[in-house]
Amino acid sequence: MHGIPSLIGDNGRVLDLAGVGFGPSNLALAVALREADAGLAVRFLEKRDRFVWHGNMLLDGSRMQISFLKDLVSLRDPTSRYSFLNYLHRQGRLQDFINLRTFYPSRREFNDYLSWVASDFDGLCDYGMDVVAVEPVRVGDAVPHVRIRARDAEGRERSLLARNLVIGAGATPLVPDVFDGLVRKGTGKASSGPLVIHSNDYLAAAGELARAGRVAVVGLGQSAAEIFLDLHARGVDVDIVARGPAMRPADSSPFANQVFDADYTGYLYGLPPAERADLLRAFHNTNYAVVDPDLIDAIYAIFYQQKVEATDRHGLLTRHEVVAARADAAAGGLLLDLAGLDGGELRQRRYGAVVLATGYRRRIHEELLRPMEPWLTGGEVGRDYRLPTVPGCTAGLYLQGCCEATHGLSDTLLSILPIRAQEIAVALTGGTGWGRGQQIRELTSAQ
Structure with missing residues (x-):
């Protein structure tokens, strides 16, 4: 070799x-x-x-x-x-x-x-x-x-x-259709157009994000949680926007973790496709759209402290879907149309930047x-x-x-x-x- x-x-x-x-x-x-x-x-x-x-x-x-x-x-x-x-x-x-x-x-x-x-x-x-x-x-x-x-x-x-x-x-990063044409790779340097990045480029753009004003983090999984905490530490105001109702803890219990063992690969492969799919769904919360419990605790503590101080530095917009996104030429940021999934209320929010913690394909x-x-x-x-x-x-x-x-x-x-x-x-x-x-x-x- x-x-x-x-x-x-x-x-x-x-x-x-x-x-x-x-x-x-x-x-x-x-x-x-x-x-x-x-x-x-x-x-x-x-x-x-x-x-x-x-x-x-x-x-x-x-x-x-x-x-x-x-x-x-x-x-x-x-x-x-x-x-x-x-x-x-x-x-x-x-x-x-x-x-x-x-x-x-x-x-x-x-x-x-x-x-x-x-x-x-x-x-x-x-x-x-x-x-x-x-x-x-x-x-x-x-x-x-x-x-x-x-x-x-x-x-x-x-x-x-x-x-x-x-x-x-x-x-490759999975980008929701509403953000097509808006996403660019974070460089850490100012550039023309709104700052919309995938979490895959987060650190490269962190400096620019810190100067962007209020930031929307789209997603409710591990990457969204980590980015929220990092932006909080940098003094950035953040809204978490997600379709889900709440951050869910990853199931890392010993029996559940056995699905990641090498022996389980052979077992799963030997099953009919429909049974495989059922098991993948059953253990979905061991890996997807879930967050380590200690991060959930840290984020909850931040939002609780906001209530103590009667401030609204950060927002938690769960059960909301981004249905439209466009550049805000006047303010230099973005306008997001958010549809509430409980009742269908439509609201418009302005952000200096958006981070898409929306996974991969x-x-x-x-x-x-x-x-x-x-x-x-x-x-x-x-x-x-x-x-x-x-x-x-x-x-x-x-x-x-x-x-x-x-x-x-x-x-x-x-x-x-x-x-x-x-x-x-x-x-x-x-x-x-x-x-x-x-x-x-x-x-x-x-x-």
């Missing part, structure tokens, strides 16, 4: 594996393949210019919502040198972290851990490469490999060839793979995360982070990264090259 030259064009060379994106999912796969001594020619393409994990939500005081033991490797091999505990040891902070008496490091520290691991794989990743398409390469009537087309930061197109492809490109793979559609069966993704292809197409197409409907709620999270990486690595190598090959094959077949 070492010594592969930087991406300069396909030049007829066919890699064993190419990866789209180099976030935690494909990083975990890179680690698994290296530790298996798989001997594959591998290269990853990452749109960002460096490794970063949710960089614009690394807020002061924000903590992980899962245990540090669910790092890139520990569930697969606790002795790996890429574990979070070894990272702490190498940084000289292991005893200090133990003194914190917590399983939940800060989000900034976990990002630093991931970056520390990623730095060991710089030779396998081309940063600043935006993949635009995956195309079949025909040899007679067969498709033994694919061409991955990408653009660099200067807009120059590059490409490479690979027998297998794994897409771990993450998600995971469809990047659909656009990238559009040229491959004639070679896909349209059936369900396999248990090993491989898309089914028609006879004659032997190129392997794998998905990471876009298989929630078949593999469960953990698919978009960090919880199963080591096991999923192991399963894909076994599929790519046929289980060969592993120091604990038989044990790994048995573990995989048992799920």
Whole structure:
């Protein structure tokens, strides 16, 4: 896996594996393949210019919502040198972290851990490469490999060839239709037009938000709660606007958390689609539109103190839907039309800026793979995360982070990264090259 030259064009060379994106999912796969001594020619393409994990939500005081033991490797091999505990040891902070008496490091520290691991794989990743398409390469009537087309930061197109492809490109911000054409990326610098950003760009725009006047945060989940508290600390007046009736606590109880275990993936996958969907709905409040209870307590205390002081610095506009949004040319902000869901009352509110904490959608793979559609069966993704292809197409197409409907709620999270990486690595190598090959094959077949 070492010594592969930087991406300069396909030049007829066919890699064993190419990866789209180099976030935690494909990083975990890179680690698994290296530790298996798989001997594959591998290269990853990452749109960002460096490794970063949710960089614009690394807020002061924000903590992980899962245990540090669910790092890139520990569930697969606790002795790996890429574990979070070894990272702490190498940084000289292991005893200090133990003194914190917590399983939940800060989000900034976990990002630093991931970056520390990623730095060991710089030779396998081309940063600043935006993949635009995956195309079949025909040899007679067969498709033994694919061409991955990408653009660099200067807009120059590059490409490479690979027998297998794994897409771990993450998600794109979900923007409500009423804000179409208004959203821009936060830069932290003043620019023309109203400031409407997605939470994905929050920290980059925080300075501008602090000067914008009253801010509307649209949403009622974890990101909305964290952004509200951060803006409150910056002295910004905020309205939380949401369709829901109240902030709901995340269910992190032990039995509920078992839906994120690796064994549960195999169980869920083996069920009929309708039963899978029922279970996903039943456990929806373990991950979506919910907030850590300590944040709910902190926000409630803020609003209670407002009542004590008889002030209205912040507003909580639950059971309200934004039905229209437009720039307010006179005041330089935005006008939002809010419809009350209890009675249908319509009110208009003026804001200096809007932050959309409205979640994400995971469809990047659909656009990238559009040229491959004639070679896909349209059936369900396999248990090993491989898309089914028609006879004659032997190129392997794998998905990471876009298989929630078949593999469960953990698919978009960090919880199963080591096991999923192991399963894909076994599929790519046929289980060969592993120091604990038989044990790994048995573990995989048992799920």
